[in-house]
Amino acid sequence: MPPEATAPDAALAAEGLVKHYGPTIAVAGLDLVVRPGEVVGLLGPNGAGKTTALRMLAGILRPTQGRVRIGGIDMAERPLEAKALIGFLSGDTQLYQRLSPRETLQYFGRLHGLPEAALGARIDDLVRDLEMASFADRPSATLSAGQKQRANIARAFLHGPSVLILDEPTNALDVLSGRFIVESIRKERAKGRAILFSTHIMSEAEYLCDRIALIHEGRIVDEGEVPALCARAGDAKNLTDAFLYHVERGAPRADGASPGGAA
Ligand SMILES: Nc1ncnc2c1ncn2[C@@H]1O[C@H](COP(=O)(O)OP(=O)(O)OP(=O)(O)O)[C@@H](O)[C@H]1O
Numbered sequence: 001m002p003p004e005a006t007a008p009d010a011a012l013a014a015e016g017l018v019k020h021y022g023p024t025i026a027v028a029g030l031d032l033v034v035r036p037g038e039v040v041g042l043l044g045p046n047g048a049g050k051t052t053a054l055r056m057l058a059g060i061l062r063p064t065q066g067r068v069r070i071g072g073i074d075m076a077e078r079p080l081e082a083k084a085l086i087g088f089l090s091g092d093t094q095l096y097q098r099l100s101p102r103e104t105l106q107y108f109g110r111l112h113g114l115p116e117a118a119l120g121a122r123i124d125d126l127v128r129d130l131e132m133a134s135f136a137d138r139p140s141a142t143l144s145a146g147q148k149q150r151a152n153i154a155r156a157f158l159h160g161p162s163v164l165i166l167d168e169p170t171n172a173l174d175v176l177s178g179r180f181i182v183e184s185i186r187k188e189r190a191k192g193r194a195i196l197f198s199t200h201i202m203s204e205a206e207y208l209c210d211r212i213a214l215i216h217e218g219r220i221v222d223e224g225e226v227p228a229l230c231a232r233a234g235d236a237k238n239l240t241d242a243f244l245y246h247v248e249r250g251a252p253r254a255d256g257a258s259p260g261g262a263a
Contacts, residue, residue, distance in 0.1 A: 010033045010034065011034055011085075011162055011193075012034040013034075014057055014068050015031055015067045016031060017066035017068070019064050027052050027063075028217065028219050030215070030219070030220060032057075032196075034195070036162065036192045038189070038194055038195070039195045039196075039209050040196050040212070041196075041205040041208065041211070041212045041213070042197065042212075043212055043239075043243060048215045050215055051090075053215065054167050055090070070083075070086060071085050084112070084159075087155075087156035087157055087165070089152055089156040091167040095140035095143075095148055095151055096140060097139065101127075101138075104140065104151060108155055114159060129184065130184060131150070131180070132147070132151065132154065145173070146172075146173050149170075161193070162193060164197070165197070166185070166196070166198070169181050170182065170199065185197070185208060186208065202240045206239050210225070211225055212224070212225075
């Protein structure tokens, strides 16, 4: 059954998403739903297909097959309307080197069509909430990796999107900055945003996520709340063990056999 048939309240719904890069099958049939006020984590080993999946969900990459709906709007049929509902943080987002974070936010706010007075107030709020005051007016070229990441996150939050898609939002951040970003994501959830993010940090996923989707070789091998995931992964004692169980076992084959050979 299509995911949105079982979740009519979905803010984000993917149905049968597939992506081929030549002979490489990066995503091999992904179904996923995220509801308003929910954080879903996409976890998988390197090369599992997380970035490819998130880019298709954000409308940056065209799927080979399958469908994405954002707030019920079909991404292929009405891409501008669907994308307007999304804040996307890509793993390789670059800031314009000569612009400060404040100027960058002004630029993207205008592209989003935010009225000038409201935009100024919104940027002030983001600078305060993301603790960017000490560097908001410096050229981006002079910022540290963590400062740049805060500015990129501010850009994703800027237009108050109902769906946030964040590819490794705490990548390369120290523990303090990482925790700060995680708390910022929790605040966005409290505002009713639907949030999908990828990470390699298991503790972060356990702390932040309402549900976790484990992806391996382009397929979701299990999905649910952490205790249920652990129970289904041979009574794994934590998320790391559940993750390793699935990776070592391998992704299910089309014929239903387990390629890893384990139970
Ligand atoms: N532009 C591309 N052209 C060809 N193959 C690609 C391209 N982008 C990704 N791939 C391949 O698709 C597969 C999935 O890659 P993807 O970047 O989605 O994985 P990932 O789960 O995000 O990995 P990581 O955790 O290392 O960032 C990999 O085998 C990768 O080599």
